[in-house]
Amino acid sequence: MTSLMTELIYLTGILGTLCLAIGRGERPRRWALGLGLLTAVAAAIASACSSGSVTELFGGTYRVDPLSQGYKAVIASALAVCLWLTERGPSESRRVEVYLFYLCSALGLTLMTGSTGFVSLYVAMELSSYSLYLLAASREDRRATEGALRYLLTGAIASGVFLWGVSILCGLTGGATFAALTQAAPALTSDPLFIGALALTSFAFLFKLSAFPVHFWAPDAYQSAPLAATTLIATASKAGAVAVISRFLIASGVPVAFAGWTGLLAFVSMTLGNTAALHQADVKRLLAYSSIAQAGYILTGLLAGTADGYSSAFFYATVYALMNCGAFLVVSAVAADAKNDNPTVRHFDGLADRQPFLALVLLLSLLSLAGIPPLAGFTGKWVLFSAAMDQGHWFLVLWGVLNSVVSLFYYLTLVKHSYLEKAPAGSQPLRLTPVTRLLALAIFAGLVFLGVYPTPLIEYARSAVSAIAG
Amino acid sequence: MSVPPIEFPILSTILLCPVIALLAVLLTPGRYTTAIKLVSLVASAATLVLSIWLCLAFNAKDPSFQYIERLDWVRSYGIQYANAVDGLNVAMILLTAIVIFCGILVSWGVTYRTKDFFANMLFLVAGVFGVFMTTNLFFFFLFYEVAVIPMYLLIVIWGSTNKQYAAMKLTLYLLLGSALMFAGFLYIYSLPDARTFDLLAIKQQVTFSPMVQNILYISLFVGFGVLAACFPFHVWSPDGHVAAPTAASMLHAGVLMKLGAFGILRIGVYLFPDGARFWAPTIAVLALCNIVYGAMVATQQRDLKYIIGYSSVSHMGIVLLGIATMTVSGFNGALFQMFSHGIMTALFFACVGFIYDGCHTRMLDELGGLSKTAPRISAFFIIAGLCGLGLPGMGSFVAELLVTVAAIGTYPVIGITSLLALLVTAYYVLSAVQKVFYGPENHHHKDFKDINGFQFIPRAVLVGCLIFFGVFPQIFLDWVNASTRALLGA
Numbered sequence: 020m021t022s023l024m025t026e027l028i029y030l031t032g033i034l035g036t037l038c039l040a041i042g043r044g045e046r047p048r049r050w051a052l053g054l055g056l057l058t059a060v061a062a063a064i065a066s067a068c069s070s071g072s073v074t075e076l077f078g079g080t081y082r083v084d085p086l087s088q089g090y091k092a093v094i095a096s097a098l099a100v101c102l103w104l105t106e107r108g109p110s111e112s113r114r115v116e117v118y119l120f121y122l123c124s125a126l127g128l129t130l131m132t133g134s135t136g137f138v139s140l141y142v143a144m145e146l147s148s149y150s151l152y153l154l155a156a157s158r159e160d161r162r163a164t165e166g167a168l169r170y171l172l173t174g175a176i177a178s179g180v181f182l183w184g185v186s187i188l189c190g191l192t193g194g195a196t197f198a199a200l201t202q203a204a205p206a207l208t209s210d211p212l213f214i215g216a217l218a219l220t221s222f223a224f225l226f227k228l229s230a231f232p233v234h235f236w237a238p239d240a241y242q243s244a245p246l247a248a249t250t251l252i253a254t255a256s257k258a259g260a261v262a263v264i265s266r267f268l269i270a271s272g273v274p275v276a277f278a279g280w281t282g283l284l285a286f287v288s289m290t291l292g293n294t295a296a297l298h299q300a301d302v303k304r305l306l307a308y309s310s311i312a313q314a315g316y317i318l319t320g321l322l323a324g325t326a327d328g329y330s331s332a333f334f335y336a337t338v339y340a341l342m343n344c345g346a347f348l349v350v351s352a353v354a355a356d357a358k359n360d361n362p363t364v365r366h367f368d369g370l371a372d373r374q375p376f377l378a379l380v381l382l383l384s385l386l387s388l389a390g391i392p393p394l395a396g397f398t399g400k401w402v403l404f405s406a407a408m409d410q411g412h413w414f415l416v417l418w419g420v421l422n423s424v425v426s427l428f429y430y431l432t433l434v435k436h437s438y439l440e441k442a443p444a445g446s447q448p449l450r451l452t453p454v455t456r457l458l459a460l461a462i463f464a465g466l467v468f469l470g471v472y473p474t475p476l477i478e479y480a481r482s483a484v485s486a487i488a489g
Numbered sequence: 490m491s492v493p494p495i496e497f498p499i500l501s502t503i504l505l506c507p508v509i510a511l512l513a514v515l516l517t518p519g520r521y522t523t524a525i526k527l528v529s530l531v532a533s534a535a536t537l538v539l540s541i542w543l544c545l546a547f548n549a550k551d552p553s554f555q556y557i558e559r560l561d562w563v564r565s566y567g568i569q570y571a572n573a574v575d576g577l578n579v580a581m582i583l584l585t586a587i588v589i590f591c592g593i594l595v596s597w598g599v600t601y602r603t604k605d606f607f608a609n610m611l612f613l614v615a616g617v618f619g620v621f622m623t624t625n626l627f628f629f630f631l632f633y634e635v636a637v638i639p640m641y642l643l644i645v646i647w648g649s650t651n652k653q654y655a656a657m658k659l660t661l662y663l664l665l666g667s668a669l670m671f672a673g674f675l676y677i678y679s680l681p682d683a684r685t686f687d688l689l690a691i692k693q694q695v696t697f698s699p700m701v702q703n704i705l706y707i708s709l710f711v712g713f714g715v716l717a718a719c720f721p722f723h724v725w726s727p728d729g730h731v732a733a734p735t736a737a738s739m740l741h742a743g744v745l746m747k748l749g750a751f752g753i754l755r756i757g758v759y760l761f762p763d764g765a766r767f768w769a770p771t772i773a774v775l776a777l778c779n780i781v782y783g784a785m786v787a788t789q790q791r792d793l794k795y796i797i798g799y800s801s802v803s804h805m806g807i808v809l810l811g812i813a814t815m816t817v818s819g820f821n822g823a824l825f826q827m828f829s830h831g832i833m834t835a836l837f838f839a840c841v842g843f844i845y846d847g848c849h850t851r852m853l854d855e856l857g858g859l860s861k862t863a864p865r866i867s868a869f870f871i872i873a874g875l876c877g878l879g880l881p882g883m884g885s886f887v888a889e890l891l892v893t894v895a896a897i898g899t900y901p902v903i904g905i906t907s908l909l910a911l912l913v914t915a916y917y918v919l920s921a922v923q924k925v926f927y928g929p930e931n932h933h934h935k936d937f938k939d940i941n942g943f944q945f946i947p948r949a950v951l952v953g954c955l956i957f958f959g960v961f962p963q964i965f966l967d968w969v970n971a972s973t974r975a976l977l978g979a
Binding site: 035397401402420423439 | 563665
């Protein structure tokens with residue numbers, strides 16, 4: 020029971036929110052927000068506290084181990100930030116149910132990190148996805164539901180393809196668990212059908228990761244979703260995807276042909292994401308394209324197929340959630356101030372004068388996304404690419420680093436607006452609530468700390484991965 | 490003069506000075522500008538004192554690394570925080586300390602976002618110190634990029650003349666160069682014998698095949714060469730120099746470009762001596778392009794800062810030529826040139842910055858006769874100019890002599906051509922001096938105030954260094970000689 024503590028906390032939170040959802044108006048909404056935050060924090064603590072145990076449950080379809088607990092802690096922390104962002108967003112839905120969806124999607128993501136059977140995985144993925152579809156469409160002003168629809172349709176197609184792949188895999192391996200896959204995989208590595216099935220199955224994961232070729236929902240969904248939901252999609256959902264891919268690849272091994280296919284996707288993702296991001300004026304779209312590029316970097320590390328690769332992917336996913344939280348925290352503060360949920364780069368003009376601390380957090384988050392030392396994103400990229408280089412993927416590594424340089428161009432454009440351009444006449448200093456300030460400070464400290472002294476987290480990730488991969 | 494060995498981790502102390510000052514500056518509210526400046530000044534003065542002490546306590550006869558500091562950082566990835574000093578970097582640390590000390594003094598007049606300015610300067614200088622000290626490839630890369638990013642902000646916020654373009658160009662060029670380094674470092678790590686980023690361990694454990702040496706050396710050379718403004722990757726450098734604020738130009742041309750040349754020696758030549766020999770003739774040709782092309786373009790410039798920018802390209806060519814000779818005297822000359830050029834350009838930019846602040850122009854045609862209204866700043870500029878054209882008694886003279894002699898021995902044609910390019914240097918330096926400081930007085934600048942007591946100090950320190958090492962070059966050569974010998978295995 021204790022090993023399922025995190026999941027139970029979410030369930031309790033969900034039941035509580037469900038009860039509150041009977042009511043209407045501001046008071047139950049505030050209660051639901053409080054309950055949600057409490058749930059998220061408790062879940063984060065519970066996952067962190069049980070990070071030493073390894074338990075297999077439900078006939079080998081669900082595992083609780085250090086790796087899953089690590090991802091769960093990341094997801095819960097990201098959820099806490101997102102929930103906090105709902106408070107001030109200009110077009111956040113004021114309905115109580117929204118918090119139910121936040122908690123449901125987080126529960127789904129949490130279940131994803133531990134699923135070791137295809138059925139439990141599918142259920143977990145759909146639970147998180149459907150909640151996210153609803154969240155993406157939950158804008159108060161009812162504008163641009165097109166993005167949410169596109170998100171839903173792409174997701175549905177990806178799920179369908181996933182099921183197709185799983186059905187072939189089950190036929191080939193004779194079971195619906197990852198254990199069966201592990202057992203059968205060595206004999207099948209050169210079977211084209213097996214490779215094809217792996218590729219089809221990975222569609223759903225790539226969708227979650229917003230990697231090519233199922234990336235095109237990202238810019239529209241990011242743009243049309245309310246900011247807090249965008250943040251959840253950009254952070255927790257990505258961490259969940261990395262967790263699933265890691266587990267899936269650990270189970271199946273990475274056959275050469277599959278690595279080639281993934282490498283191609285990584286290559287296209289990086290190139291496409293960065294090229295498209297160069298021309299974006301809408302900051303949410305810009306961050307969406309940057310996330311497509313980042314998906315490429317993560318895939319590069321994952322396709323190494325080694326313990327180093329999986330542990331560095333965990334490290335990077337953590338850092339990625341952190342720096343995206345930082346970026347979105349600033350974006351949401353600017354959006355709240357501008358009363359516009361889709362701030363463009365012009366809304367950032369003069370941010371350094373209006374709120375120097377936020378400008379600094381934005382600067383650090385973006386530089387970290389671009390992989391500049393001594394920030395966490397740099398260390399993350401270093402370990403990620405060093406794992407890939409170990410397996411001889413020098414071209415992807417070189418391409419990834421060159422892409423990071425390209426990405427610096429658009430990240431710096433935003434920095435330039437906040438530091439160089441004059442604030443529009445008559446604009447007031449941007450006020451921050453104490454909690455937001457504290458959150459920003461925590462993100463700031465985390466980015467620097469994990470960049471300068473990543474040792475504890477890296478060592479944790481390595482031991483967590485070796486507990487699975489042996 | 491014998492100074493007893495230092496008992497505490499001196500290198501980390503030097504590195505920590507700007508870091509602690511940076512934290513102090515960040516925590517100080519922005520309105521206390523004097524406190525911020527004082528903290529920065531004290532920190533830079535401390536690094537200066539410590540690096541002079543280091544130079545004195547440094548045992549020049551011992552070619553191996555000294556004052557080694559090691560601390561496991563991420564053990565499973567072979568990342569160690571490791572510092573050491575030898576003949577190659579001891580003088581570079583001193584150079585950095587001198588330039589930052591003078592740079593902080595020169596920027597005393599910065600009023601716009603003072604706190605951010607000094608924070609960036611300290612951050613940048615911490616990166617530079619780090620690169621010069623570290624013996625771990627991970628930290629080398631980390632510090633290298635740490636030194637580049639503040640440059641972007643320094644130029645883009647406090648710069649002039651087309652600053653946004655120049656800043657972005659500089660950053661992208663330098664980071665593209667570092668991308669090659671990044672891939673190279675990870676490749677070295679991925680070799681089965683290596684599994685570490687420790688430079689010394691790699692040197693001991695790994696034997697690189699000739700093919701690998703050639704490929705890795707040239708990719709690292711291109712990576713570092715961008716920063717060292719090697720032709721044809723130099724195009725970011727003049728624009729960057731011109732756009733940067735005075736102190737940033739000083740650090741940039743004085744120290745940052747030397748990081749590139751230093752990296753070539755410290756990592757490229759150290760790990761891949763055969764690769765270096767293989768590519769040496771090619772590099773010699775590129776270096777000659779630097780020298781000749783830089784000098785020719787400098788003759789056509791009307792903006793004082795552009796003249797110095799292109800002269801830097803030309804002078805860095807001499808450094809690269811020295812490296813390309815693959816001889817002890819060539820290396821010694823290259824290192825000496827790095828040092829004296831660093832001081833000299835810092836002085837140049839310190840003078841031009843002062844003139845620009847007073848006259849609001851840097852165009853040759855709009856200046857004139859300044860030596861009558863401002864004799865002191867004119868004298869400083871002329872001293873830097875004389876050093877630039879290689880006047881005996883100045884550091885550059887010895888450096889250029891060493892490199893040219895070594896080059897004539899190895900590549901006679903290139904060596905002699907580079908000698909001829911020195912005449913071009915003399916031409917553009919003297920004609921600039923003539924136009925700015927002599928000739929008819931421009932009545933627009935009648936109110937131009939000459940340099941006062943306080944602003945006199947940094948320039949005087951730089952001139953003092955130039956003359957001191959020009960008159961006693963042996964002190965410098967003694968520092969580097971044993972290590973360059975060891976580097977070449979001679």
